[in-house]
Amino acid sequence: MSDYNQTPVRINGLKEVFGDHVELIAEDGHAEVYRIKAEFKLGDAVYAALQSDEMEAEDEVEFLRVRQDGKEPQLESIEDDEEWEAASEAYDDLQFASDDRP
Secondary structure, eight states: OOOTTSOOEEOOHHHHHHTTEEEEEOTTSOEEEEEEEEEEEETTEEEEEEEOHHHHHTTOOEEEEEEEOSSSEEEEEOOOHHHHHHHHHHHHHHHHHHHOOO
16 A cells, blocks of 8 residues: 655646547446546555536546556546545645745
């Protein structure tokens, strides 16, 4: 498991492969397009913050774990509440760090 107390580091692996958007297939088989809001490394794990148009209207963000299996990165759900919360807090840290003023 990853060390959640580390500082998140912004990366761009997903955008290099997919551009600014990624299409995901839901369990019911329908496709939905998500904007890649951020991708970051936290400890040994990599996470993505994604947002659909519907989620943007509600100011919600989905967090997924990024695995590099083969040529393309794979996105997977975060089942562990502690891990999801750590990813959410890391994303907030990245957002607020870019808003810092001297």
